[in-house]
Amino acid sequence: MVLQFLKDHWQSIAIVILYGLTALVAVKALMETRSTSKALAYLLLLFFIPGLGVLIYLLIGVNRRVNRIYSRKWLSNVRLNERLKEYLRRENRETLLEHSDLVRNKTGIARLLFRDTLAPITSDNEVKLLINGEEKFPALMEALRAAQHHIHLEYYIFEEDIIGREVMDILMEKAKAGVEVRFIYDDFGSSDINRRFLRKMRAAGVEVYPFYKIRLLANRLNYRNHRKIVVIDGHTGFIGGINIADRYINEPRFREAHPAWPFWRDTHLRIHGQGVHTLQFLFMGDWNFCADTDLPITQDFFPDIDVKGEDLVQIAASGPDSERSSIMLSFLAAINRAERSVYITTPYFIPNDAIFNALQQAALSGVDVRLLVPGExxxxxxxxxxxSYYEPLLACGVRIFRYNKGFVHAKTMVVDDNLSVVGTANMDIRSFDFNFEVNAFVYSTGVNWQLSEAFLQDCLYAEELNLQDWRDRGRWARFTEAVVRLVSPLL
Known part of the structure; x- marks a missing residue:
């Protein structure tokens, strides 16, 4: 009788089980998701597409901050922090006092980052702005060839193409010469790296590890190491939006096989000085997690640096192992402390409520707020x-430019005349909550002027949106945007 009942009513039973499972997963999503908008997006997925919504949540939605899947990495970072805490506290306080005329009203940002992540503001740095791969890669290769003790690299995308092989050859050459070479790649972003490529590097003495290797039905693919960090001999570092791949260089020899590739607009920094020590610290924390080791804090990794540069550098970093979304908080602090202008370039603009409201508040307060995003x-x-976010911003006076020369991938912010931010974090919820990201906050009138000029030049190749024209764009476009915005916290 039971078997006959199951046979006669299996469809109803399956629906009950499916919705029961969906309800259990919905409770889990509500309990573990801190963001209200993100929780609502998960609930929409779960109940509008039951079954598939459950699978999507299990793949990408499990809250890593709650489950502490990165607890081993977090504990490793704590041990590093404890060893450096007193030294960093003293350095941060002294630098702020000595350079208060340059930092001015941005002191609160520096204090926030130190108290939240123990990242000090450092003096005696020379910072060079690198526009596009055409400037980044020659500078990077020159620095790699000059390495004497160690090379530390961490990239989201590393491809085995022309530029990838050129970098690989340098790494192997230096490793054979006795230089310690350590390389972390993201297993999702660099999924095209083949085993032969990795074996070749390892055979030459390069230590290579993936960051949190992706496995089936584990939501590791949602928590990506989006950082691009290079540290050479503890005194020279690179940070920004440019990965290792031909598409980032707008020179013919790199693009002959791909004529459809768009012009790629991106920004990177080369840092020489004390600020590199924080990049080193971050790399070591990531390396200890990936390689399951404990790199020592030695003079070789944190050398005395004789640089008399005028630029102040502070590094902001966060990820699923962070107690708070430090990247988002630092963006928010920078916008709130703007007195005259805020210029933002980001390829992906999906702000949370705090950033969205801060941009409106700044524009309504008379600050010149401009946003540069891709045309497509x-x-x-x-x-x-x-x-979907543009109309309210335009109504408040934010000027929005859509870049049409190619694809703008740079992640930058220029605030007033003394603060520049260049790094890996987009102005979106993924960068705030899901990815491991890193930004450089540079207090420098020189770098600020250069980045401001680059922004204004980019705007010459962009279309500025007009509020009335944007309002008249059509009901279908507005409806599509409204629907997609519902799930935007998950993109």
């Missing part, structure tokens, strides 16, 4: 989600 993103959904 490499994701239609992201493009539609970003567009």
């Amino acid at each position: 993103s490499d994701s239609r959904m992201v493009n539609s989600a970003a567009a």
Whole structure:
């Protein structure tokens, strides 16, 4: 009788089980998701597409901050912090006092980052702005060839193409010469790296590890190491938006095989000085996690640096192992402390409520707020989600430019005349909550002027949105944007 009942009613039973499972997962999502908008997006997925929504949540939605899947990495970072805490506290306080005329009203940002992540503001740095791969890669290769003790690299994307092989050859050459070479790649972003490529590097003495290797039905793919860090001999570092791949260089020899590739607009920094020590610290924390080791804090990794540069540098970093979204908080602090201008470039613009409101508040307060985004993103959904935020911003006086020369991938912010931010974090919820990211906060009138000029030049190749024209763009576009915005916290 039971078997006959199951046979006669299996469809109803399956629906009950499916919705029961969906309800259990919905409770889990509510309990573990801190962001209200993100929780609502998960609930929409779960109940509008039951079954598939459950699978999506299990793949990408489990809250890593709650489950502490990165607890081993977090504990490793704590041990490093304890060893350096007193030294860093003293350095941060002295630098702020000595350079108060340059930092001015941005002191609160420096204090926030130190108290939240123990990242000090450092003096005696020379910072060079590198526009596009055409400037980044020659500077990087020159620095790699000059390495004497160690090379530490960490990239989201590393491809085995022309530029990838050129970098690989240098790394192998230096490793054979006795230089310690350590390389971390993201297993999702660099999924095209083949085993032969890795074996070749390891055979030459390069130590290579993936960051949190992806496995089936584990939501590791949602928590990506989006950082791009290079540290050479503890005194020279690189940070920014440019990965290792031919697409980031707008020179013919790199693009002959791909004529459809767009012009790639991106920004990177080369730092020489004390600020590199924080990049080193971050790399060591990531390396200890990936390689399951404990790199020592020695003079070789943190050497005395004789640089008399005028630029102040502070590094902001966060990820799923952070107690708070430090990247988002630092962006928010920078916008709130702007007195005259805020220029933001980001390829993906899906702000949370705090950033969205801060931009409106700044514009309504008379601050010159400008936003540069791609004319067409490499994701239609992201493009539609970003567009849903434009009308309220335009109504408050934010000027929005859509870049049309190619694809703008730079992640930068210029605030007033003394603060520049260049790094890996987009102005979106993924960078705030899901990815491991890193930004450089540079207090420098020189770097600020250069980055401001680069921003204004980019705007010459962009279309500025007009509020009335944007309001008249059509009901279908507005409806699509509204629908996509519902799930935008998950993009």
